[in-house]
Amino acid sequence: MAGLQDLAQKLNVGVIGGGYAGMAAAVALAERGIPVTVFESARQLGGRARGVVHQDTQLDNGQHLLLGCYRQTLRLIEQVGGNLEQDFLRLPLQLDLHGEFSLRAPHLPAPLHLLIALLSAQGLPFGARLNAARFMLALRRMNFRLSCDMTVAELLAQHGQDAEPAQKLWEPLCIAALNTPIRKASARVLLNVLRDALNRSRADSDMLLPRVDFTALFPQRAASYVEERGGKVLTSCGVEAITPKDSGIELTTAEGTTIFSHVICAAPPVAAAKLLRSFAALENTVAQINGLEHQPIYTIYLRYPAHVTLPHPMIGLHRRFSQWLFDKGQIAGQHGLLAAVISAEGIHQELPQEQLAQKVIAELREEFGIAGQPEWFKVIAEKRATFCCAPNLQRPSQQTALPGLLLAGDYTAGDYPATLEGAVLSGLRCASLISA
Numbered sequence: 001m002a003g004l005q006d007l008a009q010k011l012n013v014g015v016i017g018g019g020y021a022g023m024a025a026a027v028a029l030a031e032r033g034i035p036v037t038v039f040e041s042a043r044q045l046g047g048r049a050r051g052v053v054h055q056d057t058q059l060d061n062g063q064h065l066l067l068g069c070y071r072q073t074l075r076l077i078e079q080v081g082g083n084l085e086q087d088f089l090r091l092p093l094q095l096d097l098h099g100e101f102s103l104r105a106p107h108l109p110a111p112l113h114l115l116i117a118l119l120s121a122q123g124l125p126f127g128a129r130l131n132a133a134r135f136m137l138a139l140r141r142m143n144f145r146l147s148c149d150m151t152v153a154e155l156l157a158q159h160g161q162d163a164e165p166a167q168k169l170w171e172p173l174c175i176a177a178l179n180t181p182i183r184k185a186s187a188r189v190l191l192n193v194l195r196d197a198l199n200r201s202r203a204d205s206d207m208l209l210p211r212v213d214f215t216a217l218f219p220q221r222a223a224s225y226v227e228e229r230g231g232k233v234l235t236s237c238g239v240e241a242i243t244p245k246d247s248g249i250e251l252t253t254a255e256g257t258t259i260f261s262h263v264i265c266a267a268p269p270v271a272a273a274k275l276l277r278s279f280a281a282l283e284n285t286v287a288q289i290n291g292l293e294h295q296p297i298y299t300i301y302l303r304y305p306a307h308v309t310l311p312h313p314m315i316g317l318h319r320r321f322s323q324w325l326f327d328k329g330q331i332a333g334q335h336g337l338l339a340a341v342i343s344a345e346g347i348h349q350e351l352p353q354e355q356l357a358q359k360v361i362a363e364l365r366e367e368f369g370i371a372g373q374p375e376w377f378k379v380i381a382e383k384r385a386t387f388c389c390a391p392n393l394q395r396p397s398q399q400t401a402l403p404g405l406l407l408a409g410d411y412t413a414g415d416y417p418a419t420l421e422g423a424v425l426s427g428l429r430c431a432s433l434i435s436a
């Protein structure tokens, strides 16, 4: 015990970035009694998962969804004072493409719940459903592992998943999970997500829709947790330079300089590459980061009168601009507020925002009879929402070649695509590497 305390006293960690990765690392360090200071360049915490206010309405910079298998994210939310029952609307696995396809998992243990869901799905001929169930069983036999990575489209073709199940089932699933089209997406990473979400316990495939904004859900609570344990969380305080010194690593901000025993760089890829590019020892790391392509996510929020609702809290559309629609009234009591999400690259990127919003408004009218114009709409285009999760991607490791400097973030090495859970796992790994 005394040894651990001595170790904690010798350590002093600076974390660059107060997104989910940086705050996860900070919580894990603070929990172990290690002094930690978080530097966040923005005015608020959360990064790519942050609350945004528009027209006095609480929004997020993009509608997010968590899966029951995001165990570390959910554990940390509870650790810093969240209550999963109150913070989320929890839905059993369901995929509804309005009028085209519907899959619902019954209350049975995994993986039976999925097999029954696939066999009883509506909107696919029986042969295609049987084939989809066979595909899942084949993946289970392979332990969800591939000896060679390939694109998801190639994997589907190998397993006889023809155009209809690919378009109605696997493609929406792949885009939702990896934010990458099936012709570009890594089958190996998709299988990692399917392994964890569909194959262990039934609750792992649950979909959790947050009732609170993403800054409040975790980063803000995490900041209180860290500060209560003597740490610091500084917003509007971007790190301008990282300088290795004999005594540790110096961080420079507009306020001055501070020396730390260790630094975790949890900034997003482009910002991280900028901070690291002057170090010869990190040439490979910076090349790996610069080699990442990005994929966008667009969220279109629409404020309708309070009585306007959708048939389900979350519903998909087939061959439309809007891929997924969320009814914030049913999810979070924000009646009349709808969110349309368009993930990954596509022709929507070529449209001016006003025109894109009008397309979504027309789709809501044609699919659900929602007449008239909304009071307002807000298009949030995150052009670099996630990295493009291609096969055989070399992602930088958390441990860098510069002693004392670690990397966290959804883009760093790991099983998961760019997700909250991937970000959190990377932050926890950095904390473990330091405290080990």
Ligand SMILES: Cc1cc2nc3c(=O)[nH]c(=O)nc-3n(C[C@H](O)[C@H](O)[C@H](O)COP(=O)(O)OP(=O)(O)OC[C@H]3O[C@@H](n4cnc5c(N)ncnc54)[C@H](O)[C@@H]3O)c2cc1C
Pocket (backbone or CB within 6 Å): 016, 017, 018, 019, 020, 021, 022, 039, 040, 041, 042, 045, 046, 047, 048, 049, 061, 062, 063, 064, 065, 066, 237, 238, 239, 240, 266, 267, 268, 271, 272, 297, 298, 299, 382, 384, 385, 386, 408, 409, 410, 411, 418, 419, 420, 421, 423
């Ligand atoms: C619109 C959208 C929808 C998404 N939907 C989902 C979803 O449904 N489910 C899911 O799991 N994931 C989703 N994601 C992905 C998820 O949001 C990210 O994987 C995750 O938030 C990344 O966290 P991070 O901490 O790695 O990086 P970031 O969130 O990017 O955090 C990095 C932080 O570093 C700060 N920073 C940058 N430079 C500096 C500097 N020099 N000094 C100090 N601070 C700096 C930034 O301001 C930022 O706060 C979505 C992402 C977007 C954009």
